Amino acid sequence: MAEADDSHLVERLLDSQQAYRGHFLDVRRDRVALPDGKTAHREYIRHPGAVMVVPLLDDGRLLMERQYRHPMARVMLEFPAGKLDAGEAPLACGQRELLEETGYRAAEWACAGVLHNAIAYSDEGIHIFFARGLSRGAQRLDEGEFLELVTHSADELDALAWRGELTDAKTLIGLLWLQRWRQGAWPLDWVPAPR
Known part of the structure; x- marks a missing residue:
């Protein structure tokens, strides 16, 4: 949250260049004026934004995905996202990502907020949603997308995080939000799924 006067911290954009443009990534290199009048360069990734869904099964367990992530060179445990x-x-x-990746539809949805997971080098914002009243259908994976569905309790995920086996930032934030909601500290406003 911004303070009333942050002018002593704000950098001013002088010019911006595209360093790389791929199918997915737009890498920028900006020249900025620092608060002390000096200049510096900032390199970062422009991102269209994403959504993560925390799917709650009727028995209280969480629907998760195991998916190979090339930059990490390993299979990661995550909540569905796209x-x-x-x-x-x-x-x-x-709604689209939950259906495509898991085959599930949800009767109710709650928006928790937005996560900025890499503020030093990306402007990506991930919208966090919770989904419940799940009904199963058929997955509709994108071509070249391979993932495995698994379920875990919040306690199991907490133990995996403590052992360093669950390290995906968005999933950790989803777990934190889930725990705080179940404790009554962070309310969620549930609404019926739009048709």
Whole structure:
């Protein structure tokens, strides 16, 4: 949250260049004026945003995915998530990703907030949604997408995090939000799934 006067901290953009543009990534290199009047360069990734869904099964367990992540060179345990398409509303993206990746639809949805997971080098915002009243259907994975569905309790995920086996930042934040909601500290406003 911004303070009333942050001018002593704010950097001013002088110019911006695209360093790389790929299918997914847009890498920028900006020159900025620092608060002390000196200049510096900032390199970062522009990102269209994403959505993560915390799917709650009727028995209290959580629907998760195991997926190989190339930059990490290993299989990671995560909540379902995906990139926003151009002009797509976050809730619509969450519904789409849950259906495509898991085959499940949810009767109720709650928006928890937005996570900025890499503020030093990316402007990506991940919208966090909770989904419950799940009904199973068929997965609709993208071509070249391979993942395995698993379920875990919050206690099991907590133990995996403590042992350093669950390290995905968005999933850890989802777990934290789940625990705080179940404790009554962070409320969620549940709404029926839009048709």
